[in-house]
Amino acid sequence: MDITQMVLGDAAGAWYETTGSEAALKNERWRGALLSISLAPNLPNRIVCDAPIPVGVGGFTIREFGLLSATGILMAIGMHQVIELPAPGDPTTLDIVIRGLLDVVNAAAVNMVVDPYIVTATRSYVDDALSAHNRLATEEVVGHIQLPTAAESIAGLLNSKAVHPAGLAAAVSNAISALSAQTADAMEALAALQAAIAANPDLVTAFTALLADHNVSPTAHMDIRASLIGRYFYAQL
Secondary structure, eight states, X not given: OEEEEEEEEOGGGSOOOOOSOOSSOSSEEEEEEOSEEEEETTEEEEEEEXXXXXXXXXXXXXXXXXXXXXXXXXXXXXXXXXXXXXXXXXXXXXXEEEEXXXXXXXXXXXXXXXXXXXXXXXXXXXXXXXXXXXXBOOSSSOOBOOXXXXXXXXXXXXXXXXXXXXXXXXXXXXXXXXXXXXXXXXXXXXXXXXXXXXXXXXXXXXXXXXXXXXXXXXXXXXXXXXXXXXXXXXXXX
């Protein structure tokens, strides 16, 4: 047994007691494909059938509903809470899903099939699905990623975008260029220090005399001279 459709009616304007032997609704007004059909989580013999009502359907009051097989046989019938569906073109619209509950003795005897080519979804269902699909990825949440520009990759200030290969290459190239410039400045300072020593062969002697003037012991001259020359070198850098 396949359940594929739901049917709605207005019960000819009055509530009535169903017996289960009905072959059709008292006054059918709409039928459509099911959005989903599944077993109730806590009731394995209860089948849950949901059908979205298109916005363009209306102009009547829902009082009865039924579930149809693939061949159009009425498999279940029941009375429904009264719902006024606005007429097509009315400024007021409803976007609703009707849920039918079918209790059976053996749920395994029911073949639950939903045709994905004829199922329609409600606007709220689609909006919620798109909202979940379009969310941005974070370190904790899976989602879409946004790529930075080359300038943003080089700046390295953002934590909300993912670096792509071109951006990473640009950042690395920028870092190498900056390091090369610093290396060139260091070599220039080293050359200046070499020139200063060459221009003053007595530089070490001058350092020694300076230390002697300050009563520094001769045994410490070598270490202190190295320290002073080192400070001079790094000061130039």
